Structures are given as structure tokens and as C-alpha cells.
Amino acid sequence: MPTTTAVKRTDLLYLSLRELGKMLRSRDVSSLELTELALERLGSTGKDLNAVALLTPELARDQARRADKDLARGAYKGPLHGIPYGAKDLFDTAGITTTWGAAPYANRVPVGDATVVRRLADAGAVLCAKLSMAELAGGLGYHRGDASLQGPMRNPWDRERWAGGSSSGSGAAVAGGLVPFALGTETWGSILCPANFCGTTGLRPTTGRVSRHGAMALSWTLDKIGPIAHTTDDCRIVLDAIAGKDPEDTNSVEARLDWKGVENGSLKGLKAALIPANFAKDGEPETKAAFDQALVILNAAGLTIEEAKLPDMPYESIAVLMLQAEVVEAFAPLFESGDVRKLTDERAPVQAEVARAIAGADYVHASRLRLVMQKAMNRFFEDYDLIVAPGFLKIAPGVKEDFDTYFSGGDPVGGMGNLCGAPMLALPMGFGKAHMPVGFQLVAPPFDEALLVRVGAEYQRRTRWHLERPIA
Amino acid sequence: MSTETPKTTPAVSRRRFLAGVVAPAAAAVAAAPLAAALAANDAAAAAAKKAKKPAVPPPAAEARPLNRPDFAVAKTADERAALEKQWKQMVDLVAGLHKVPVETGSELPFGALMTTPRRLRAREG
Numbered sequence: 001m002p003t004t005t006a007v008k009r010t011d012l013l014y015l016s017l018r019e020l021g022k023m024l025r026s027r028d029v030s031s032l033e034l035t036e037l038a039l040e041r042l043g044s045t046g047k048d049l050n051a052v053a054l055l056t057p058e059l060a061r062d063q064a065r066r067a068d069k070d071l072a073r074g075a076y077k078g079p080l081h082g083i084p085y086g087a088k089d090l091f092d093t094a095g096i097t098t099t100w101g102a103a104p105y106a107n108r109v110p111v112g113d114a115t116v117v118r119r120l121a122d123a124g125a126v127l128c129a130k131l132s133m134a135e136l137a138g139g140l141g142y143h144r145g146d147a148s149l150q151g152p153m154r155n156p157w158d159r160e161r162w163a164g165g166s167s168s169g170s171g172a173a174v175a176g177g178l179v180p181f182a183l184g185t186e187t188w189g190s191i192l193c194p195a196n197f198c199g200t201t202g203l204r205p206t207t208g209r210v211s212r213h214g215a216m217a218l219s220w221t222l223d224k225i226g227p228i229a230h231t232t233d234d235c236r237i238v239l240d241a242i243a244g245k246d247p248e249d250t251n252s253v254e255a256r257l258d259w260k261g262v263e264n265g266s267l268k269g270l271k272a273a274l275i276p277a278n279f280a281k282d283g284e285p286e287t288k289a290a291f292d293q294a295l296v297i298l299n300a301a302g303l304t305i306e307e308a309k310l311p312d313m314p315y316e317s318i319a320v321l322m323l324q325a326e327v328v329e330a331f332a333p334l335f336e337s338g339d340v341r342k343l344t345d346e347r348a349p350v351q352a353e354v355a356r357a358i359a360g361a362d363y364v365h366a367s368r369l370r371l372v373m374q375k376a377m378n379r380f381f382e383d384y385d386l387i388v389a390p391g392f393l394k395i396a397p398g399v400k401e402d403f404d405t406y407f408s409g410g411d412p413v414g415g416m417g418n419l420c421g422a423p424m425l426a427l428p429m430g431f432g433k434a435h436m437p438v439g440f441q442l443v444a445p446p447f448d449e450a451l452l453v454r455v456g457a458e459y460q461r462r463t464r465w466h467l468e469r470p471i472a
Numbered sequence: 473m474s475t476e477t478p479k480t481t482p483a484v485s486r487r488r489f490l491a492g493v494v495a496p497a498a499a500a501v502a503a504a505p506l507a508a509a510l511a512a513n514d515a516a517a518a519a520a521k522k523a524k525k526p527a528v529p530p531p532a533a534e535a536r537p538l539n540r541p542d543f544a545v546a547k548t549a550d551e552r553a554a555l556e557k558q559w560k561q562m563v564d565l566v567a568g569l570h571k572v573p574v575e576t577g578s579e580l581p582f583g584a585l586m587t588t589p590r591r592l593r594a595r596e597g
Contacts, residue, residue: 314572317565324562350551354558357541362566368574 012037013177014469017079017234020180024071024082031071031082031126035064038084038128041178046129049154049176051169053089053130054097060084063126070124079237081124086173087183089130089150090137090216091117100216101133101148101166104339114214115249116183116225116242123241131169131182137190138166139218139327140340140348140355145399147345152399155198156470157436161396164194170228171198175437177469181229181238185215187222188319188418189411192441195228195426196391199437201456201466202228203235206446207421208253210239211246219326220251221367222319222418231466232425232456236262239449255447262454268302270455272442273384275412276307282409283393286432291390294429294440294459298388301458305388311376315415318366318373322419324355325363370419377420378445386451387443389413391426395436417443425452428465437468 007015012034015023023029039057046052067082087093090100092110099105117127132150134142145162146152153168155161156176163172167184171194174182184191186204195202203226210225217223227238236259245254274295279288299305331352334340340352389412397406417424425442432438444451460466541559546552 314568317569320565321562321569347554349545350555350558353541353545353555354562357539357559358562358566359539362569364580365574366569367580369569369572371579372572372574 009037010041010177013041013084013180014230014467015180016231017083017180017229017237020083021079021081024067025076027071031064031067031084032061034082035060035084035126035128038126038179041176042086042129042173045156045176046169046173046178049156049159049163049169049172050148050151051132051153051163051172051176051178052086053099053101053132053150053169055129056093056096056127059093059096060126060128063121067124067126077122077124078241080120080241082126083124083181084126084128084179085120085181085183086129086131086170086179087117087127088133088167088170088185090133090185091130091183092214093117093127093130096130098130099149100136101150102135103149103342103344104334104337106149110214112214115211115246117214119242119244120183120238125241128179129173131167131173133168133170134166134190135343135345136331137185137187137216137218139187139323139331140343140345140351142166142345143347143403144345144401145397147343149344154399155396155436157199158396158434160398161436162197162399162401164197164396166190167194167228171195171200171202174198174200174228174230175470181227181234183238183242184226184228185218186224186226186418187218188323189414191224191226191228192391192414192424192426196428196439196441197396197437198228199428199439199465199468199470200228200426201230201232201235201428201460202226202426203232203239203449203452204417204424204426205239205243205449206255206423208251209255209423209447209449210242211244211249211252213246213248213252217330219323219330221326222323224418224421232427232453232460235425235456236449236453257449259450259453262450262457264454265458265461266302267298267455267458270302270385270451271304271306271383272298272386272388272455273308273380274305275310275387275389277390277393277412278409279390279393282407283390284395284433287390287393287395287438290430290432290438291440294427294463295388297462298455298459301462303388303455306384308380308384310413310416311373311380313369313373313376313416315373315419316410318369319415319419321358321362321366322370324351325358325366328352328355328358373416374420377416377422381445385444386448386455387413387417389441389443391439391441395432395434395438413441413443417441420446422446423449423452425456427456427459428468429463430465431468437465 091114153163155163170182170184175198191202191204227235246252
């Protein structure tokens with residue numbers, strides 16, 4: 001077990017949640033010490049990375065002191081007790097500015113806490129900062145890594161490169177060792193993308209698994225909330241704390257998280273569908289080599305991997321149409337007021353006008369196609385336990401690079417996974433060009449996060465990519 | 473989700489917004505079945521005249537969005553070009569979606585997104 005004498009102070013926030021928990025319980029470190037360290041790093045490195053929207057020092061110190069007092073009197077709340085974290089700046093925090101990463105909402109102060117913020121407080125976690133994000137979580141599309149109220153969202157591995165998005169600050173803060181875990185959201189790629197580009201682990205749970213009450217609405221049928229952390233096990237711990245039915249969110253469901261068998265150690269008997277990507281056309285050879293190596297490791301762990309093709313459906317078109325149509329309703333006041341022109345991305349007003357012109361009948365048609373697609377995927381998952389696919393085929397682009405020219409080809413499973421509301425896990429798989437992190441993703445049937453954790457944890461037992469860190 | 477109304481002062485009321493966007497769309501939707509019915513009647517009459525000829529199925533209706541953006545929103549030539557380009561992309565996207573068959577009578581999903589598949593054989597053993 002590490003102790004403060006064995007672990008350099010600056011390394012503490014790179015430890016796993018269980019390691020930090022042991023240190024807290026044995027009084028090798030206090031919650032207040034961890035919190036001060038996180039506040040210090042968020043205030044310095046975090047500001048340099050534009051990862052921080054707002055520090056919350058008063059709240060953090062108050063929560064940390066309470067955590068220490070509770071520990072002293074033996075009232076241990078669980079593995080998040082006393083652990084500092086950051087939350088994407090779209091989760092409501094009572095009396096604390098929550099900007100949604102966008103200029104029109106720069107002075108927005110909510111009156112209550114989002115359910116996830118409250119649940120983490122109940123679990124003893126310490127909120128140290130609201131973390132930066134792409135404006136409106138990319139709801140009106142964004143084309144560069146600087147489309148945020150907080151400025152260019154920089155990657156700790158190379159500050160001239162993008163951290164990924166839209167949960168940019170969440171990915172950067174974990175990778176940079178500013179907090180041990182962070183909360184993000186995903187409508188389409190916003191947890192997995194920063195996790196992969198920053199070399200961290202991201203878990204996007206099943207739709208409805210986590211209450212969205214008090215989180216900015218972007219797309220009611222696609223939005224999901226999940227953790228970004230150093231390890232798969234860390235993500236599991238956070239998910240355990242935030243999941244569950246919430247009367248404030250009618251779409252949330254009560255579905256038990258069953259972790260039985262997660263520590264099995266072997267993946268024998270599991271069959272994965274490998275969804276190939278066109279690296280020759282859209283990717284980089286270094287990324288392909290890293291992905292091939294990840295497949296070798298999974299296979300050595302006992303996972304049967306079989307190349308497969310997803311049912312032939314227009315996944316991305318369905319997702320684009322539904323997302324844009326829902327955005328029109330989610331941000332109606334922004335369009336009506338003309339404040340859409342205050343957004344950083346100069347293409348937002350155009351994007352908004354196109355979205356406003358989508359016909360209701362076409363939205364309904366896309367919704368029906370979505371169900372056809374979901375049924376096809378149900379049949380697909382009867383042949384396979386899970387799906388494995390690369391994440392982005394290239395390393396992170398520059399912060400000012402135009403995504404439209406940088407990225408070609410789509411994410412092979414992103415549209416499908418989000419339309420199904422299926423859980424996905426992003427895992428680091430080494431380094432691509434310019435020693436930038438690259439990653440891959442796993443998709444499981446809805447409500448089978450335990451399977452993702454089982455496979456992800458076994459992969460991370462056999463690799464050390466999740467332990468790599470950028471030079472401070 | 474947050475139901476709070478953001479602190480922005482609408483320059484255009486929601487009613488006016490709805491009147492400007494939704495009403496024309498609704499009118500177009502309402503008009504479409506009538507136009508289709510009239511066209512169908514014409515086709516039926518023409519078909520009756522040529523009763524001896526083998527029936528030829530009518531071509532599939534060209535799917536197209538019923539609305540269109542307000543191009544006056546574009547303040548510069550670049551914005552106008554971007555709007556036209558993006559709208560064309562959206563029209564093509566919608567047309568593509570309408571080419572994918574949806575069985576008549578298949579439902580509109582509402583509520584749970586996807587049922588949990590039956591337990592997988594690998595973990596049943």
C-alpha cells in the first residue's frame with residue numbers, strides 16, 4: 001500500500017481510487033490535503049490547459065473537512081469518501097455559476113444541485129472545480145478545439161493539441177493529474193473522445209442508468225452522464241455512486257448494477273465482434289499498430305474476436321437528424337433571442353437555422369428507423385457478447401485545426417452505440433504519432449456495464465497504458 | 473434535466489417563432505395528403521383510360537423535407553454559402569433516410585430505448 005512517504009505529493013492524484021481510499025482510511029493522507037493539492041493543480045496547470053471553468057474552493061474545503069471528521073469518527077461512506085473530483089460545467093451546482101461553456105450563459109447561477117452532484121456529495125466526494133467544455137456540449141456542432149467560453153481546450157500531452165470533446169476539461173483534468181476522476185456527459189462521443197485523446201479511461205453508461213436531472217439538456221433521447229478516470233475500476237466505483245432511479249428524471253431507470261464475475265481474470269467464453277475501420281484511408285499507421293496490439297492482448301486474455309459487420313443502417317444520418325431536431329427545442333430561447341450569435345463557433349447560427357427547418361415528419365421517420373436499428377442490434381448481440389472497435393483513427397488534432405478537414409470517415413460504432421443507448425468503455429492503448437495517446441472502445445448490450453468493466457479491467461491488468469502520464 | 477429558462481430576453485416571442493416555423497410546416501404537412509390524393513386520382517383516371525396496358529407501379533415518392541431555412545438569417549455571403557451547403561446536406565440526408573424501408577405499422581419508440589437482449593449463451597453456462 002502506498003504512503004505519502006512512498007508516493008510523491010504530485011503523484012497522489014494519479015493513484016487509483018482504491019489506493020487513495022486506503023491512504024485516507026489509514027490517515028496517510030487527509031481529504032483536506034488531497035483537496036488542497038487538487039485546488040493547487042487545477043489553479044495552475046488546469047488554468048494553463050483551459051481545463052477549468054471555475055474553482056470551487058470554499059465548497060471543496062468544507063466537504064473535505066467534513067470527510068476528515070467523518071473518517072475520524074469512523075463514519076466511512078465508501079470508496080469515494082474524501083476524494084476530490086471535477087464536474088463538467090453543465091451540471092447544476094447550487095449558487096455556483098454553471099456556464100454550459102457558452103457566452104450567453106456566462107452568468108447563469110442555478111439554485112439547486114444536479115442529482116449526480118448530490119449523489120457524489122452523499123458518497124463523500126469533494127467537488128473542487130467545474131470543468132471546461134465545448135460550448136453547449138457541441139449541440140450546434142463545433143469545428144475547432146477552441147469553441148468554448150473557456151478558450152482552446154488543451155491536451156496535457158501536447159498543449160497545442162485538442163483535449164477532445166465535449167467533456168474536454170474532464171479528460172484533461174484527469175490526464176493532467178489535477179483530479180483522480182471527473183464527471184462528463186455524452187450525447188455522441190463526448191466522453192469517449194476526450195478519454196481516448198487524453199489517454200484516460202471513460203465509461204459512458206446505458207441511457208437511463210444515471211439521472212440527468214440538473215444537467216444541461218441537449219438531446220433528451222441521446223444524453224448520458226458518466227465518469228472519466230484513470231482506470232476501469234475507478235469508473236465502476238463512480239458509476240456505482242451516481243447510478244439509479246431518480247424521481248426527478250422520468251427517463252432514469254432502476255436497474256441493478258451486478259458486478260458478479262467482474263474480477264474473473266479470464267475472458268474465456270466471451271465472443272467479441274470486431275468492427276473494422278479503414279485505417280489506410282482515414283487513419284494513421286501508428287494508431288492501427290496500437291489497436292492491433294490491443295486486440296492481441298484481449299485475445300491472449302481469452303476473448304474470442306471475430307470480424308463482423310454491423311447491420312446495414314444509416315446510423316449517422318439518424319443520429320444527426322434526431323440530435324439537431326432536439327437541439328432546436330432544447331435551446332429555443334437562444335434561437336429566439338438571437339443570442340446564438342454570441343457563441344464562439346461562427347457557424348452556429350447557420351447550423352441552428354438548418355436544424356430549425358427539419359420537418360417533424362422527418363424526425364418521426366428517423367425515430368422509427370431508430371427502432372428498426374435497435375431491433376437489428378438486439379439480434380446482433382445474440383451472436384456476440386460485445387463489440388470492439390478503434391476509437392479515433394488519428395491522434396488529437398491541433399486546437400485551432402478545422403475538424404471538417406482533419407477528420408475523414410466516421411467513428412465506426414459511435415452512431416450505433418448512442419442510438420441504442422448501449423454502454424461503451426474507452427480504454428487507452430498506447431501512443432500514436434507524436435507520442436500522443438490513442439485508444440479503443442468496447443460496446444456492450446444495454447445495462448451490461450459489468451461486462452465492459454470485466455473486459456476493461458482484465459485488459460488493464462495486462463497493460464500499463466493507463467499508468468502513463470504526461471510530463472508536468 | 474434542467475427545466476430552468478435561461479436568462480435571455482427573447483427578441484422574438486415563442487408564439488411568433490412557432491408561427492414562423494411550425495405553422496408553415498404544419499400547413500405543408502396538411503396540404504401534402506390532399507395534393508397526393510389529387511395526384512392519385514389523376515393517376516387512377518389515366519390508368520383507367522389505359523386499362524388494356526399492363527399496370528406500371530408509380531415511382532416512389534421523392535422524399536424531401538417539408539420546410540426550408542430562412543436564408544435571410546445569413547448575414548454575409550460566406551454564411552449564405554454555408555447555409556445553402558448545409559441545407560443541401562440535410563436534404564440529401566433526409567432523402568437517404570426515406571430510402572430505408574420502415575415496415576408499415578411499425579411503431580414509434582417511446583419510453584425504453586432498447587430491451588435487454590436475452591442472456592448471452594457464453595455467460596449462461
